Amino acid sequence: MPTPDPQLHSARLAAVRDRAGALGIDHVVVYSGEDMSYLTGERMDSHERLTALVVPVAGGEPLLVLPALELTDFSRRAAERVGAAIHPWSDGTDPVPLVAGKVAGRVAVSSALPALHLVPLRDGVDGEVVLASEVIDHVRAVKTPDEVEQLAEAARRIDAVHARMGEFLRVGRTEEQAGELITAAIEAEGLTHAEFVIVGSGPHGADPHHGVSDRVIESGDIVVVDIGGPLPSGYHSDCTRTYSMGEPSAEVAESYEVLQEAQRLAREAVRPGVAIGEVDAAAREHLAAAGLGELFIHRTGHGIGLGLHEPPFAMPGADTVLEEGMTFSVEPGIYRSGQWGARLEDIVAVTADGRRDLNTGERGLRVL
Numbered sequence: 001m002p003t004p005d006p007q008l009h010s011a012r013l014a015a016v017r018d019r020a021g022a023l024g025i026d027h028v029v030v031y032s033g034e035d036m037s038y039l040t041g042e043r044m045d046s047h048e049r050l051t052a053l054v055v056p057v058a059g060g061e062p063l064l065v066l067p068a069l070e071l072t073d074f075s076r077r078a079a080e081r082v083g084a085a086i087h088p089w090s091d092g093t094d095p096v097p098l099v100a101g102k103v104a105g106r107v108a109v110s111s112a113l114p115a116l117h118l119v120p121l122r123d124g125v126d127g128e129v130v131l132a133s134e135v136i137d138h139v140r141a142v143k144t145p146d147e148v149e150q151l152a153e154a155a156r157r158i159d160a161v162h163a164r165m166g167e168f169l170r171v172g173r174t175e176e177q178a179g180e181l182i183t184a185a186i187e188a189e190g191l192t193h194a195e196f197v198i199v200g201s202g203p204h205g206a207d208p209h210h211g212v213s214d215r216v217i218e219s220g221d222i223v224v225v226d227i228g229g230p231l232p233s234g235y236h237s238d239c240t241r242t243y244s245m246g247e248p249s250a251e252v253a254e255s256y257e258v259l260q261e262a263q264r265l266a267r268e269a270v271r272p273g274v275a276i277g278e279v280d281a282a283a284r285e286h287l288a289a290a291g292l293g294e295l296f297i298h299r300t301g302h303g304i305g306l307g308l309h310e311p312p313f314a315m316p317g318a319d320t321v322l323e324e325g326m327t328f329s330v331e332p333g334i335y336r337s338g339q340w341g342a343r344l345e346d347i348v349a350v351t352a353d354g355r356r357d358l359n360t361g362e363r364g365l366r367v368l
Contacts, residue, residue, distance in 0.1 A: 009081040012039050012139065013055065013062070020057045020135045026105030028055040028132055029121070031113040034307045035136050037234060040078035046070055050095040050117050053084060054102045061085050065098050100124035108132035137311040141303055142325040147235065148349045148356075151304065151327055154237035155347050155358035157189040158228060162241050162361050166368050171219050171245055175199040179212035182227060191229035195236065195308055198226035205242075205341035208298055208333060221245045222252055222340040224333075228308065236308045238329055239359045240345035244367045255292060256342050256365040259334055262286040263344045263363070266300055266314075266330045270322065270348050270355035277318035283332040284316065292334050301329040304347055326350045327358070 016039065020028050030036055032051035037043040044051050049067040056062065062084035066075055071088045079086050089095045096117060105127045109118065122129040143151070161182060168181040176199075183194040200210040201217045205224040217223065223245065228238035242256065266283035280300040287293050299315035304327055312320040312328055331345030346359040 008144075009039060009041055010083075013082045015139045016055065016135060017057050017059075019139055020055075020108060020132075023108075023134055024106055025057055025108045025130075025132075025135060026127070027057060027103035027107045028135060029053070029099060029103065029107060029109040029113070030055060030132075030136065031110035031117075033110075033112050034310070035110045035112065035132075035140075036078070037306055038136075038140050040081050042074045042078035043234075044070060044075055044078060048114075048116060049091075050089075050099070052099050052113075052117075053082070054099055056102075063087055063102055065089065065095055067091070067095075094120075096120045096124055103127070106130060108135050110136060133311070140305060140307075141311050141320075142323050143305060143327050143349070144325065147305060148325065148327060148358075150231060150233050150235040151237075151347060151349065152356075152358045154191065154229075154231050154235050155239065155360075157191055157231075158186070158237035158239045159359055159361040160189055161185045161227060162225070162239060165225060165241070165243060165366070169199075169217060169223055169225070169243055169245065169368055171217055171221075174214050174216050175201055175204070175212040176214055178217065182225070186227060186229045190231070191237065192232055193229055194227065195229045196227065198224065198240075200224040200226075200341060201245075202340060203338050206335040206337050206339060207341070208335065208343065217245060219246050222248065222342060224341050224343050226343065226345065230308075234306045236304050236306070238304055238308060238345065238347060239361070240331055240333075240343045241361065241363075242342040242344065242365055244365055247367060248365060252340065252342075253365065255334055258287060258290040258292055259332060259342055259344055260363055260365075262332045263330060263346070266332065267346065267348055267355060267357065270330070270350060272322055272324055272350055272352065274322050275318065276312050276314045276320045276322055276328070277316060279322075279330065280314045280316055280318065283330070287332065287334065295334040295336060296332055297335055298333065301331055301345075303328045322350045324350050324352050
């Protein structure tokens with residue numbers, strides 16, 4: 001979880017209030033999970049039970065509504081960091097009126113709030129309920145220098161795992177077996193766990209979200225390896241490299257060179273003041289010019305921080321204007337269904353005059 005620094009969390013609360021005030025929001029309802037973790041330093045997941053932090057935008061004491069069984073040292077520390085009062089509720093009690101009775105006007109709620117709570121909250125509020133994406137997501141998207149350094153450290157550790165991939169990918173070994181070795185290496189690097197491990201060999205590489213299987217890696221396979229895991233602070237890593245089990249065919253080698261150049265052009269497009277959709281366009285247009293555009297079937301990137309996938313998103317037409325401190329992946333790919341695939345992914349941070357590549361490992365098609 002994030003470092004429990006009271007000044008840090010007070011500053012984040014102030015930034016949410018400032019942003020909400022500028023958008024005409026009267027109250028913000030923060031749900032448990034990543035938004036709660038960002039503001040208070042504690043995630044406080046409570047499954048189907050409602051946990052919410054009610055923030056009056058114009059000032060005044062926030063209120064932390066949570067199940068009585070979650071009234072622990074963790075939740076008390078969370079409340080203290082943002083100066084919140086605590087209102088516990090017991091099973092058999094409807095918690096929604098506890099929140100609805102404290103808000104009015106334009107009420108922005110975390111986008112992760114389940115319909116189980118959102119629908120009755122909307123019905124019980126004296127005012128308008130809107131999503132808090134333009135408030136919380138925007139504040140979370142602009143990272144502090146310390147957050148960027150934590151993401152850079154997470155990237156360094158996942159790069160170290162990719163540097164050892166020759167130990168893990170072997171002809172005759174299954175994807176699942178390779179994945180187990182990769183998972184152990186991720187944990188050995190000091191990341192808390194492997195958030196995901198994709199080992200897409202041969203035709204499985206054409207499935208961007210494949211995972212692992214009992215398929216045996218064969219000579220000549222192209223293998224897509226996408227891996228990541230968080231630091232103990234909660235900040236994530238996410239990096240994809242593509243490997244060739246033996247010398248690749250001319251078609252694969254040439255296509256990968258185009259992909260690598262597309263990714264370079266997209267990274268080069270990253271700078272303050274640019275709409276993130278232009279980053280997507282830089283990769284997409286280069287692939288299209290080479291006749292590979294139809295093989296690029298997903299967005300170019302996603303934000304990363306306490307969430308593995310969070311705003312901003314680099315996709316066609318996205319108009320989020322890049323600001324210093326924003327961090328996101330740049331990961332174009334090409335996928336020939338039933339044959340092979342390739343993807344190249346790095347995390348970048350927007351700097352005052354351009355970008356910083358947080359992943360620094362070899363980007364070429366590595367022959368094993």
